Amino acid sequence: MGDDNDRAAGPPGDGALYRRLLRLARPYTKYLSVLLLLDLLDSLSVLLTPLPLKIAIDSVIGSRPLPGFLARVLPESVAGSATALLVVAVGLLLSIALFTNLQALIDALLRGYVGERLVLGFRSRLFRHAQRLSLSYHDTAGTADATYRIQKDAASLQDLLIDGALPLVTAVFTVVLLFAVTLWLDWQLGLVAVTVAPVLLFVSGRYKRRLRQQAREVKKLESGALAVVQEVLSVLRVVKAFGQEDRERDRFVSYSREGMRARLRLLLAEGGYGAVIRLTTALGTAAVLFIGVTHVRDGALTLGSLVLVLGYLAQLYDPLKTISRKAGGLQAHLASAERAFALLDQRPDVDDRPDARPVARAAGAIAFRNVSFGYGEGRPVLCGVSFAVESGTRLGIVGTTGAGKTTLLNLLMRFYDTDGGQILLDGLDLRAYRLADLRNQFALVLQDTVLFSASVAENIAYARPTATSEEIEAAARAACAHDFIARLPDGYDTLVGERGMCLSGGERQRIAIARAFLKDAPVLLLDEPTSAIDVQTEADILEAMEFLMRGRTSIIITHRLTPLSACDAVLVLEGGRLTAPTPEPAAL
Numbered sequence: 001m002g003d004d005n006d007r008a009a010g011p012p013g014d015g016a017l018y019r020r021l022l023r024l025a026r027p028y029t030k031y032l033s034v035l036l037l038l039d040l041l042d043s044l045s046v047l048l049t050p051l052p053l054k055i056a057i058d059s060v061i062g063s064r065p066l067p068g069f070l071a072r073v074l075p076e077s078v079a080g081s082a083t084a085l086l087v088v089a090v091g092l093l094l095s096i097a098l099f100t101n102l103q104a105l106i107d108a109l110l111r112g113y114v115g116e117r118l119v120l121g122f123r124s125r126l127f128r129h130a131q132r133l134s135l136s137y138h139d140t141a142g143t144a145d146a147t148y149r150i151q152k153d154a155a156s157l158q159d160l161l162i163d164g165a166l167p168l169v170t171a172v173f174t175v176v177l178l179f180a181v182t183l184w185l186d187w188q189l190g191l192v193a194v195t196v197a198p199v200l201l202f203v204s205g206r207y208k209r210r211l212r213q214q215a216r217e218v219k220k221l222e223s224g225a226l227a228v229v230q231e232v233l234s235v236l237r238v239v240k241a242f243g244q245e246d247r248e249r250d251r252f253v254s255y256s257r258e259g260m261r262a263r264l265r266l267l268l269a270e271g272g273y274g275a276v277i278r279l280t281t282a283l284g285t286a287a288v289l290f291i292g293v294t295h296v297r298d299g300a301l302t303l304g305s306l307v308l309v310l311g312y313l314a315q316l317y318d319p320l321k322t323i324s325r326k327a328g329g330l331q332a333h334l335a336s337a338e339r340a341f342a343l344l345d346q347r348p349d350v351d352d353r354p355d356a357r358p359v360a361r362a363a364g365a366i367a368f369r370n371v372s373f374g375y376g377e378g379r380p381v382l383c384g385v386s387f388a389v390e391s392g393t394r395l396g397i398v399g400t401t402g403a404g405k406t407t408l409l410n411l412l413m414r415f416y417d418t419d420g421g422q423i424l425l426d427g428l429d430l431r432a433y434r435l436a437d438l439r440n441q442f443a444l445v446l447q448d449t450v451l452f453s454a455s456v457a458e459n460i461a462y463a464r465p466t467a468t469s470e471e472i473e474a475a476a477r478a479a480c481a482h483d484f485i486a487r488l489p490d491g492y493d494t495l496v497g498e499r500g501m502c503l504s505g506g507e508r509q510r511i512a513i514a515r516a517f518l519k520d521a522p523v524l525l526l527d528e529p530t531s532a533i534d535v536q537t538e539a540d541i542l543e544a545m546e547f548l549m550r551g552r553t554s555i556i557i558t559h560r561l562t563p564l565s566a567c568d569a570v571l572v573l574e575g576g577r578l579t580a581p582t583p584e585p586a587a588l
Contacts, residue, residue: 017334018165021157021337022161024122031110031113032161034110035110035111035166036170038106038110039169041103042100042103045096045100048096052092056085060082062303066085114162115158115161118158118162119155123150123151126150126340126343127150129344129346130146130343132351134350134416135415135416136349137346139375142227144231145227148226149339149343150343153337157340160333164333196281196283203276203280211270211331214262215331216339217262218259218263224259225252232248232252292306293306349417350415350435352434356432356434357433361441362426362441362522362523363522364392364552364553365424365426366389366423366424366425366523367388367422367423367424368385368388368421368422368423369424370422371384371418371420371422372384373411373416373420374419381407381576382407383576383577384577385404385577386421387571390553391553392553393554393568393569394566394567394568395555395567395569396557396558396564396567396571397555397557397573398558398571403576404576405527405573406527406557408573409525409527409557412430412442412525412555413444414439441521441522441523442521442525443515443519443520445513445516446512449500449512451496451500451508451512452500455490456488456496457472457492459515460472460492460514460515461518463515463518471518473492475514475515478514478517479511481510496511516548523552524552524554526545526554528557529545529556529558529563530562530563542563
């Protein structure tokens with residue numbers, strides 16, 4: 001879904017991308033200004049770099065007078081002594097080197113700090129937005145795609161602004177400065193040298209689109225390879241059980257091989273681009289050298305001045321190559337920025353209305369009115385479902401697998417919005433409430449229990465992070481989980497492992513039920529809450545749930561008869577429709 005939407009919207013221009021990037025960088029304006037100033041100082045130091053060599057050649061080895069500004073600042077005793085001038089030249093060389101290295105150190109530290117802060121802020125914003133996106137987006141695009149955009153593509157912010165835009169600005173300033181100085185020294189050489197610039201810019205423009213397209217292809221294939229790894233490792237038990245390790249390895253290698261070929265094509269294009277740039281600047285240098293030597297032989301230019309011009313020429317071509325190389329090399333980072341912003345531009349299918357109202361604690365009356373829903377085009381799951389549940393009612397829902405039972409709970413919590421009809425809470429459409437407040441009215445226990453890679457206590461307290469240890473333990477006791485938790489190596493501080501896989505299925509489910517107890521919501525949504533629990537434990541939990549359900553609306557999806565005995569009413573759902581008449585629990 002992500003790639004399709006990206007293509008449908010069309011890739012934004014470089015200007016639009018940079019405007020968005022600059023808006024993100026606005027809080028760091030003062031740091032970026034200091035970085036730009038340091039880079040400009042570095043450009044000014046470039047003017048001084050060849051100067052000691054000119055002094056040594058023209059005024060120490062030869063007998064030429066010092067450049068005017070040096071002749072004015074140096075004492076006559078120094079200016080008239082070859083040894084003293086040599087010391088001045090060496091001292092100037094060392095001073096320039098010291099200044100340049102100090103500037104480079106400060107620049108590197110500040111560049112790293114600002115770049116890391118920019119990327120961290122951008123990743124945080126992308127991650128927060130990815131959580132806000134509707135489940136329908138992640139169902140279609142896959143979580144690996146969002147993961148790649150957050151972790152990999154977001155880093156383009158640093159590459160584009162810190163390592164891209166700032167060096168480009170500095171390079172333009174350096175080119176103008178060095179061009180002016182070269183013209184002042186020898187206008188003919190200056191004109192010859194600068195003819196390289198339009199050639200480089202033309203080549204850059206020709207290569208840019210090709211490099212961007214190939215970079216997009218690389219990103220897409222790398223994201224696909226990551227999706228295979230994430231999917232396989234998350235269901236590794238199934239892969240091992242069916243002995244499909246080799247098949248999954250081949251699938252990963254297939255994606256990775258295509259990615260490798262795409263990267264090699266990109267490297268080949270970048271290599272050809274770089275070769276053209278180097279050849280063009282070499283031709284420019286050769287032309288200047290030929291004309292410059294002719295001017296020296298004719299006496300129009302000193303040897304030291306020619307060395308100075310060639311030194312400036314090397315410095316002039318460096319930023320020109322930087323401009324051209326950055327214009328090409330930044331295409332991969334611009335492709336990443338496109339992908340990151342495409343994720344940020346995705347709008348949630350389920351979101352707050354502008355006039356959504358808060359709700360502190362609902363009474364718990366629920367009504368479905370002619371509700372229809374499907375997870376995709378031509379895939380209806382619910383068709384015209386209508387029923388009402390009074391506050392405090394215990395409702396059981398039964399039906400075959402795929403009948404749409406869990407979908408009812410997904411719609412009730414607004415993980416998805418209905419395609420037709422209404423769902424009411426206390427007489428108001430669910431969309432009339434603020435989404436966060438609405439979901440706070442429900443305590444949910446899913447059949448496929450997933451815990452976080454944290455301690456037992458942290459997993460229980462996920463429902464209410466401010467809960468005390470006493471409240472956490474009380475919730476665990478209510479869910480008949482305290483005894484087995486106490487036997488764990490570190491009790492409530494025991495780490496449960498990724499997805500809680502260090503615990504059994506029944507233990508994970510009891511912790512999830514304890515989490516629901518701790519939330520103390522007015523509506524309980526229980527999707528097969530006792531499916532992975534033995535009969536004795538089920539009896540203990542049902543006794544605790546009897547206490548928990550008092551005064552609360554409870555909806556229980558189950559295939560087991562025992563939980564239905566505590567229900568006030570039972571709905572039978574088949575093929576996305578409610579059957580009639582509704583049977584009593586004892587008849588099931």
